[in-house]
Amino acid sequence: MLEQAQKALKEYFGHQSFRPNQSELIEHVLKGDDVLAVMPTGAGKSLVYQIPAIISDGLAIVVSPLISLMKDQVSALNQAGVKAAFLNSSISPVEQAEVLEYAASGSCKLLYVAPERLDAPRFLSLCKTARLSLVAIDEAHCVSQWGQDFRPSYLRIASFIEGLPKRPPVCALTATATPEVQKDIARALELRDPFTLVSGFDRANLHFGVERPDPKAKRACLLRLVREHAGQAGIVYCSTRSAVEDVCGLLCENGFAATRYHAGLAASERHANQEDFLFDRKPIMVATNAFGMGIDKSNVSFVIHYNMPSDVESYYQEAGRAGRDGSPADCILIYNKKDVQTCQFLIDKSYEDRGGGFADTGAWSDSAGESALADADGASRAIYDRDCDRLRQMVFYCTSTDCLRSFILRYFGQTDSPYRCENCSNCSTDFEVEDVTVEAQKILSCVLRLAQRDRRAGKALIVDILRGSKAEKIRAQGYDGLTTYGIMGAVPAKRIRYVLDALIAEDYLVQTAGGYPVVEITGKGAAFLKERGSFEIKVPKRLPKEEVFVEPGRRGEARGRSSSADAELFEKLKALRFELASEAGVPAYIVFTNAALLDMCEKMPSNEEELLAVSGVGQVKAERYGRAFLDCIREHAERRSAAPPSTQRV
The missing domain is CATH 1.10.150.80 (HRDC domain)
Known part of the structure; x- marks a missing residue:
């Protein structure tokens, strides 16, 4: 069977040999084993079920979450000479009937179906009479309530499989799943002693970068990045519909062929805009996260996040839509601290929508305010706490001075990740180590003095106290009487915040979750003050004014990837x-x-x-x-x- 698989790989897909891990997974599927595969985007997950489906007798059912994913993969398979079809709401009832007849005829090898259609009577009738070679679940993390893209319709899959006359091998695949989510996938899909393979999350062809411009220079930063990729296809992700409209307008006004995608547009316009992007009529797509999951467009050369996502899982999945064919590609995030507030607002709203709530204590005491979480359903609160922790990790990624690739790999449990990848913005930035012990002591002391008064404050208020702000709220609360008031008056606010963020990242301070986060000192921070330890940070050296000019469209070559x-x-x-x-x-x-x-x-x-x-x-x-x-x-x-x-x- 493996010889047949090798032959099919060359005949239909034009590859001489399998990529790492593909043949091992395919062998287990062909033996009839259940399989759970966690492989990065671009590693060839689809071949894990496509090859067995091609060389096996019968029909393979592929559960897929998005219409665009089905259309892309079916189109690619048909172009390669593989008979495949899809069943979803984008085709008329007459066309759906034709697809079902086609699948029942025995000619079709793969039928892609939306999870919402698994209990449709005519589809169930087909599955009970046809010989099924396997059932594949793409984007399997959608079945987990701990995943970033949970879809309730995925919970129907296990009962669908259980109701089949003869249970075929089940293949679950995803690109982003922490160890916790992997266990949840196996449980929710009721996989039977699955062969599990986590191939690693690294994609060496992707260059990761974080830009931290002044908020007023954010639009100019975006235009510079897009110009550096002139003539290339790319995606610009925004967190809100209004941001999509603003950014798309900005790019079009500056001569770029861009289009837009968000849930507020009519379905017909979303479809037309997506087609313009897929067919390269408009090579730049500006979109919310409503766009892209499963998009199989292989020539995306850059993904820019104009706004920070709320978790590393979403970021890595969205960034991973670049360089799917293995070519060098850029994944750049433009960081602005206001994005953190937007993400927290969305997390809070989701919590409230699930039945949780926030009780106002009435004790407004700083620029951010304070609130206490009301008692809520345990599961809902657990999900809320998880989402807040994920947001903190995302902020750490954006503010870290360490290797960005290593950060991502460690996040997903790949502990043997390299210390330096030499292919991210941090590895290519010249940093110098500074001793900021005195500044750290002053910041920690300020937080401690507030705690001694039974008060807590957010980052902005701490910076104001340390710089000696004359604002009315400072005097009204008596903060100008603190011994730490004004002791960093000559230090720029940006510098204080940089050191403060470093103290949080190193667990000397902790920032609470919720819509009104406050900063508290940890045991480690208290010990630091008592024992008078030292604290160092890495800061980027000032770049010379004469920077190397990068031709539009040649960014990758400028990094030596020619x-x-x-x-x-x-x-x-x-x-x-x-x-x-x-x-x-x-x-x-x-x-x-x-x-x-x-x-x-x-x-x-x-x-x-x-x-x-x-x-x-x-x-x-x-x-x-x-x-x-x-x-x-x-x-x-x-x-x-x-x-x-x-x-x-x-």
Whole structure:
């Protein structure tokens, strides 16, 4: 069976060998075992069930959360010569009946279905009469209430499988799942002694970066980043609909072909805008997190978060939509402390919607205020506490001076992560270590003095006290009588906050959860003051005014990730791909990925046999598109060889 799997891999998908872990997972599926696979985006999770479905008798059912995901994968499979179809609300009742008849005929190998349709009578009738080769659950973390994308409809899957006349092997796949979520997936789906493989969360082709501009310079920062990726496809994520409208307008006003996506738009407009993005008519998508889960667009070269997400799981999943074909790509987050307040507001609102509540103590005592959590349902409160902790971890990521990749990998339980990846903004920033012991003592003392008065304060109020603010609220509460009042009057507020955040990150201070977070001293912080320890932080050195100019669209090469491929030929192949895709009515990346085009530029195939040696070129696509690409490569080679030596590229 593995030999058949290898043959199918080359014939339909154009790859000579499986990626790490794929063959092991496929072998277990073919043996009839349940499987739980946690693999990063771009690691080839879909092949874990697609290959067994192709070479096995019967029909594979694939439970998928989004219409866009189904359409992308079915389109790609059909282009590769695999018979597949989908069943969801985007097609009419007549079309749904045709799909069910097609699946019942035995011709279809994979049927993608939305979880909401698992209990539809005609679909259940099909599943009870057809021979099912397997059931695959994509984005399996959606079944977990501890996951970041919990969908109640996923809870129907276990009972659906239990009701089948003969239980097929079950394959659950996800890219983002902490150890806690992995256990919840196996329990909720009632997997039977599953073979579990966590392949690691690292994606070496992604460059992670955090930008921390002054709030007034945030829009300018975004424009600079987009200009650096001119001519490339990318996604800009925003936290609210209004931010999407504002950012999309900003990009369009500055000459960028951008479109928008959020839940406030009519379904017809969302569909049209998504099509414009997928077909590269408008290569920049500005969207809320309502867009993107399961989007299989392989040529996304950058993902920019204009607003900070509320947890690392969401961030990594959304950032992971870049570089799906393995090509270098950028994942950049623009951090602003106001985003933290927005995230906390959304967490609080979600808690209230679940039946939790907040009781106002009436003891307003600082610029943020104070509140106490009312007694609430234990599960709801546990979820709330978890969400607040995830938000804190997200803030730590944005403010950390350590390797960003290592931070992400450790978060997901990969403890053997490298100390430095040399492919993130922190690793490429020149930091210097500063002894800030005296400043740390002053900040900790301020928090301690407040506690001695049975008072607590948020970050903003602490900074105001230390800088000696003359505000009425300071005098009204008697904070100007504290011994720490004004002792950092000459220190910029930004500097105080930087040290304060470092103290929180190192557990000398703790910030409480909730809509009105306050700062408290920990046992470690109290011991530091008593024992007069030392405290150091890393701060970025000032960059020289003469920065290296980065050509638009060449950001990756500026970091030393250049390719020896012929850039001119690559652009010709992209143009040809766009033309053929338009004729076929499919997105360009469905024809061939950017990685496949780059491999063509490297290998310069001159016949079909050599073309089949290109990664990503299978038999069906070679027969369908091969001649056009071979002619383009031949004409380019002849033109280059006829050119004077001085004009030839080296």
